[in-house]
Amino acid sequence: xxxxxxxxxxxxxxxxxxxxxxxxxxxxxxxxxxxxxxxxxxxxxxxxxxxxxxxxxxxxxxxxxxxxxxxxxxxxxxxxxxxxxxxxxxxxxxxxxxxxxxxxxx
Numbered sequence: 001x002x003x004x005x006x007x008x009x010x011x012x013x014x015x016x017x018x019x020x021x022x023x024x025x026x027x028x029x030x031x032x033x034x035x036x037x038x039x040x041x042x043x044x045x046x047x048x049x050x051x052x053x054x055x056x057x058x059x060x061x062x063x064x065x066x067x068x069x070x071x072x073x074x075x076x077x078x079x080x081x082x083x084x085x086x087x088x089x090x091x092x093x094x095x096x097x098x099x100x101x102x103x104x105x106x
Contacts, residue, residue, distance in 0.1 A: 014056065033047060
């Protein structure tokens with residue numbers, strides 16, 4: 001007997017029989033349609049009946065979770081890379097100055 005796993009927008013799932021992983025990118029409760037995006041980027045629309053017939057488990061996002069996402073900002077991954085030099089980093093090690101020029105006052 002398959003366990004019913006509800007679709008949740010933004011959650012990752014694994015198809016137990018076939019082993020593929022996917023992300024729920026849209027869920028329209030009114031129309032009963034779940035849009036999923038496979039890790040290779042393909043998007044598929046499933047009727048809610050189809051969803052519940054699949055053997056699924058909720059999983060954590062894969063290590064490279066941005067793989068299937070077509071358009072995102074680099075900051076969306078939770079990390080960023082900077083081109084700061086060692087001197088730039090050292091300059092930030094001093095005391096905090098509240099009276100820096102150009103600082104907006106609340």
